[in-house]
Amino acid sequence: ELSAAIAHNPAAQGFGSSIQASIGAASFPRDALDVHDLMKWADMALYAAKRAGRGCARLFEVGMRDDADCRAATRAAIRHALIADEMFVVYQPIATIATPQPMGFEALLRWRANDGAIQTPATFGDVFEDDRTAAEIGTFVLTQVLDQITRWNSAGVPFQSIAINATLGDFRSSNFVDRIVEEVDAGRLRGEQLCVEITEGMLLDRGARAVRQSIDRLHSRGIQVAFDDFGTGFASLTHLRQLPISRVKIDKSFIEAICADHKDRVIVKSVIDLAHQLGISVVAEGVEDAEQALLLRSMACDRIQGFLISPGIGEVEAARLARINEAPRAG
Incomplete structure (x- = not known):
């Protein structure tokens, strides 16, 4: 009631x-x-x-106590994994499908467990509900990405930007945004080389005010802010109007059947047109075949991300792809 x-x-x-x-x-x-x-x-x-x-x-x-105990054990295991170097980052390419431009990447967290299996955040995502654990993971990923940007800049690797997935824990911890701002102000990072991805849920939580303030600070330093999983929330359009969003990422649920489902095509085309009218670029997530890519290209989608291009890969392979992507432009 x-x-x-x-x-x-x-x-x-x-x-x-x-x-x-x-x-x-x-x-x-x-x-x-x-x-x-x-x-x-x-x-x-x-x-x-x-x-x-x-x-x-x-x-x-009563069963909720067991769930809580399980989450506590997972949090402890993750903290140990961070210390034991069991956590690492892979990079999934984000490529243009129209005009040739440098390739971008999204940094994705991976956990190499004791049995050698590689786990994704989908298997331990509940730990992000704990601000302390989320902030510790966020600090690790940010450090990896900032170091990667420095190495690629030194080696002359051509790339547009590296995107990282932020959590409420990141924004509630002042260290996350402070460190990014410090890197830009010190000249060690060009703002356009880093993209911070947020989701609508972060703007509906009790920490929404901290998120909005952080977004404004990042934007003031030229950091790109992307709206991830766009179209799955209730107030996405409101946030596009209120926040300095640089990029929207259309959720893969709209891309999966885009070639067969007329409604999905209409929705995706409308999102692309609206975003462009607002000066926002568009990335389609979950692109797995050439037919989807060609259709998105006809809709003037800016970039695509998915297994058609590549899954998440290590830094050496990512740099190789970035150089291959740049070669036709140089020629």
Whole structure:
């Protein structure tokens, strides 16, 4: 009933609004006998509600304690992995499909586990809900990328920019933005060589104010800001109007069936046209075959990213691809 009441928002002065709340609850005396434990279990239920999606409500269940213990163990394992050099970064190319331009890259985190298996954030993404762990991972990735940019600049590797995925933990930790600003101000980094990717969820959370302030600081130093997974949220257009966004990345869910689904084609073409009218470049994610690439080219999409070009690769192979991409332009 509380969720429904919050979601019911009558129009004010002709303008509608959409508000949704995630709710977690624990009950006395079933779940706990003191306020401290009740609040702890209610908070645990709230995390479960957030993971279930917007507007969900969850009551505390005993099984949630096991989930919390598992997440705590994963956080500890990740901190150990950072110390033991088990974490590393790969670079997925972002290529133009019309006018020849230097290739860009997205830095992707990987974890080489004890058994030798390579894990992606999809398998341990829950740890990013913990600001401290998220900030530690963000610091690691940022360090790797800044060092990579320095090495490529010294070696004359032609590249447009390297994009990194920011989290709320990054923006709540002043060190993340402060370090980027310091690198630019010291002349060790050209602003256009780094792109910080954000998602809409970061702008709807209680940390949204810190994110907006950080975006403004980054923009003032020429750092590009990209809107990742564009089209999957509820207020994407509002954020395009309010924030200094340099690039939108159309979510792969719109690209998968773009050749067969008329509605997806209309949506993608509309996003591209709108973004260009606002002076924003467009990257299509999840491009896997030439037919998709040709269709996106006909729609004037600026860049594509996906397995058609390459999966995430090491720095040596990434530099090789960047040089190959540059060769026709030099000739």
